[in-house]
Amino acid sequence: MFGYYLDLALRSLKRSPILTALMVLAIAVGIGASMTTLTVMHILSGDPLPGRSAHIFYPQVDASPGDWHNKNPLDMMDYRSAVDLWDAQRADRQALIVDSAIKVRAADANLPPLMLTMLSTTADFFPMFDVPFEYGGGWTAQDDARRARVAIISGDLNDKLFGGKDSVGKTLRLKDSDVRIVGVLAPWRPRPQFYTVVGGNYANGDTAGFYGKTEDVFVPFQTGLEINDGNFWQFTCWGLPSTPGHLQDSPCAWVGLWVQLDSATKVADYRAFIANYAQQQKTLGRITKTNTRMLDLMQWLDYNGVLPRDVKLQTWLAFAFLAICLCNTVGLLLAKFLRRAGEIGVRRALGASRRAVFAQCLTEAGLVGFIGGVGGWLLTMLGLWLVRRQQTPYSDLVNLDVAMFFVTFALAIAVSLLAGALPAFRASRIAPALQLKTL
Amino acid sequence: MQIQPILAALKKHRLATVLIALEIALACAVLCNACALIAGRLALMHIESGVAQASLGTIQLNGYEQAQAVDLNARVLAGLRAIPGVQSASVLNSIPFGARRGTAGFSKDAAGKESGGVVEFYLGGPGSFAALGVQVAAGRGPQADDFKPFEGLMPSQSSVQMTRALADHLWPGDNPLGKQIWAFNTHYRVVGIIDHLVRPDPTGWSEGERDWSIFVPAEPGKFLAGSYLLRADPADLARVMRDAKASIAKIAPDVVIDHDQSRTLDDLRERTFKSDRAMTGLLVGVIVALLGVTAFGIVGLASFWVAQRRKQIGIRRALGATRADILRYFQTENFLIVTLGIALGLALAIAINLALMKWFEVARLPLWYLPVGAVALWLLGQLAVLAPALRAANVPPVVATRSV
Known part of the structure; x- marks a missing residue:
């Protein structure tokens, strides 16, 4: 029966090519616009650590002075609080993080010095975030304690300095210190670069920067603080640091801490632990507030509003546009079906049931949706190409994956069936007798 | 022009009328807000820097x-x-x-x-x-x-x-x-x-x-x-x-020259507003596509109505209605539908603007956008309906004597 309906639908569409083209075009344009924005949204709003993110937390202790009336703790911690929490080693895994810019040279590569971003972190960073290695591996907790002069570099930097060959054991000059490369990362592009996301609430919606590439150099936390001393930037300060760029004893927030907690009990224990810590530090008079918080990874990204405002706005715009296209298609399908009132009357008189007429009309609507979907898919590819050309920090990520490819067609057919339902219902209610009389 | 018979005819096509009106309403709301967004971005892109930008460049060093x-x-x-x-x-x-x-x-x-x-x-x-x-x-x-x-x-x-x-x-x-x-x-x-x-x-x-x-x-x-x-x-x-x-x-x-930041101020300014320029282009594109789709929707439905009423038109012509009467009938009908859509659309435009202000920190919609948007849609409706209405006006009176 479906084959027959399809045949009827094709004939009917061919009979009024202009009306058909208008409907297909409206659906294609609507689908193209919505799928382009939806794909960008899908790429940017995913979970950067699928399956693990629920166990990753961002503890915060607020060291800001009492006359700062911030509702939530500052986005980063002062050095003392962060290092104390890390030293306690109460979580299953824990990593301190701080970014800084550093001058990098390689003795083996004949290149001018580069200014790169270096992440100072601790050994757990790599297993906790499932960081993939091309060569070598992470450093050990002993390396952290010894302030070992070791480093891990990104695949990009390895390509640039060593032509992509195994560079484990080679020496890298970071500012004025030599470090030994112990690991080279395989391509790693978490989206967003979640572990350094801070300050999203002050970005005024301009958060595309969170989707940039990862750091090129990773070194043990204290090693980094030593070799790049004087080049650290604060998230915020409540007093002037005595030496700008050297923040260990400064009244500044500038260090982040991530922890992995594998069970609900451990999460509750850790919350109690940081609350106790804040209470104890307040008693000691080091901090003035007992304001603490611990969000999991996805909550933290949500709190920072990582999805760029323009992307959200574009998505709303595209769906408003799709709604207009939908109204348009309903109107045109209605016109199309009712124009064939005579033919439907004959079919009804010859014994076709209302259901059969309804099914036939819906088949026609679905076919329009499918053709519109093909057009929409092409327009989506065009739209994504345009997005890639914009050179946003995330433009290299923008691609139509298999899931979104199927969503394109599903959406197109769903939209056209939705559009077809009302006109098809109207068509199926046509009284056969009245139509036969006018024939 | 008598409005009564037009309203009576529209009542028989309630569903189609409401659909077109809804489409117009959505178009009106999106049009007004998109224009306001464009104006906001243009204001940002044309911000007064206060400096002799064309004569200035910067060199950034680190390391x-x-x-x-x-x-x-x-x-x-x-x-x-x-x-x-x-x-x-x-x-x-x-x-x-x-x-x-x-x-x-x-x-x-x-x-x-x-x-x-x-x-x-x-x-x-x-x-x-x-x-x-x-x-x-x-x-x-x-x-x-x-x-x-x-x-x-x-x-x-x-x-x-x-x-x-x-x-x-x-x-x-x-x-x-x-x-x-x-x-x-x-x-x-x-x-x-x-x-x-x-x-x-x-x-x-x-x-x-x-x-x-x-x-x-x-x-x-x-x-x-x-x-x-x-x-x-x-x-x-x-x-x-x-x-x-x-x-x-x-x-x-x-030292390391930061080539990315060492540019002329004109270049830096150009780069600062890159995404805003892209967004403006996108908004203009959406407006054009939206007006196009709406116009084609009107053309499609009006054509259908003209075809459906060929016989009635013939009868009216035979009874003495002039071509201009028929033309004006369809134009008035379109005007009424679009007016209904605009009435809904203006309310929707304000509602959308309030939502945008809340979630996207967009400025308040200047009220004069609303009448301008309304006039634009009236014009669009009249333009779109012109071809089908002319076709209707050309229906010869003799059609009345034929069966369909």
Whole structure:
């Protein structure tokens, strides 16, 4: 029966090519616009650590002075609080993080010095975030304690300095210190670069920067603080640091801490632990507030509003546009079906049931949706190409994956069936007798 | 023209009428808001920088030790000034549309109780104020003895220049000259008001805050180095920038030139607004597509109605209606439907604007957009219906005597 309906639908569409083209075009344009924005949204709003993110937390202790009336703790911690929490080693895994810019040279590569971003972190960073290695591996907790002069570099930097060959054991000059490369990362592009996301609430919606590439150099936390001393930037300060760029004893927030907690009990224990810590530090008079918080990874990204405002706005715009296209298609399908009132009357008189007429009309609507979907898919590819050309920090990520490819067609057919339902219902209610009389 | 029979006919096609009206309503709402968004982006993109942008370029250096900073400044400035065509070379920590190093909060009282907001402190060495080309509206610009050496992030005492927008925000209606501001252990006195000096990152701030800048004269040194402002004739600037980078490579082979940030201010400005330009293009594209789809929807449905009513039209013609009567019938019908859509659409436009204001920090929709949007849709409706209506007017009276 479906084959027959399809045949009827094709004939009917061919009979009024202009009306058909208008409907297909409206659906294609609507689908193209919505799928382009939806794909960008899908790429940017995913979970950067699928399956693990629920166990990753961002503890915060607020060291800001009492006359700062911030509702939530500052986005980063002062050095003392962060290092104390890390030293306690109460979580299953824990990593301190701080970014800084550093001058990098390689003795083996004949290149001018580069200014790169270096992440100072601790050994757990790599297993906790499932960081993939091309060569070598992470450093050990002993390396952290010894302030070992070791480093891990990104695949990009390895390509640039060593032509992509195994560079484990080679020496890298970071500012004025030599470090030994112990690991080279395989391509790693978490989206967003979640572990350094801070300050999203002050970005005024301009958060595309969170989707940039990862750091090129990773070194043990204290090693980094030593070799790049004087080049650290604060998230915020409540007093002037005595030496700008050297923040260990400064009244500044500038260090982040991530922890992995594998069970609900451990999460509750850790919350109690940081609350106790804040209470104890307040008693000691080091901090003035007992304001603490611990969000999991996805909550933290949500709190920072990582999805760029323009992307959200574009998505709303595209769906408003799709709604207009939908109204348009309903109107045109209605016109199309009712124009064939005579033919439907004959079919009804010859014994076709209302259901059969309804099914036939819906088949026609679905076919329009499918053709519109093909057009929409092409327009989506065009739209994504345009997005890639914009050179946003995330433009290299923008691609139509298999899931979104199927969503394109599903959406197109769903939209056209939705559009077809009302006109098809109207068509199926046509009284056969009245139509036969006018024939 | 009698409206009664048109309304009676529309009542028989309630569903189609409502659909077209809904489409018009949505189109009207999206049109008004998209236009407001475009206007907002255009205002941002055309922001007054307050500086002699076309004549300015910047060189950004890093990868040197703080201990070398004084020596580096001296060598680089001498090298840059030696380049033919350079009118001035000076040190400036932050660059309009470029590097940002002086964003900080301050207070209006010594105790730090009354916050003045977060502004950009432009720390500049001798010559930088003149090179920027900012206009002093009241008071005075920096004098030679204002540029004093300092330790730490910022000079602790200084006589500063402030933008008009910031002064009006801090002390509305008051003379800002002679007023004082405090931040941490610093204490500044306002001695000059300048027309405009845009922040390095205007896109990150709301409309009123983009011009909140303070110029702090200071002697270049350990913490004011590596960021240079070049001024040259606009025609010469591209060559001067190339020469400058080449000469730095010779003067200070060990430092790293930040090529990404070392550009002319025109280039930096262009890059700052790149995404806004893309968004504007997208919004214009959506508006065009939306008006197109709406127009085609009207054409399609009107054509259907004309075909459906061929016989009635023939009868009306046979009974003495002129072509103009038929034409006007369809035009009036379209006008009524579009009016219904616009009535809904204006309410929807305001609702969408309120939602955008809440979630996207968009400005309030100027009310005059609404009548303009309405007129645009009326015109669109009339244009779209013209062809089908003319076809209807051409139906010969003889059709009345034939069966369909």
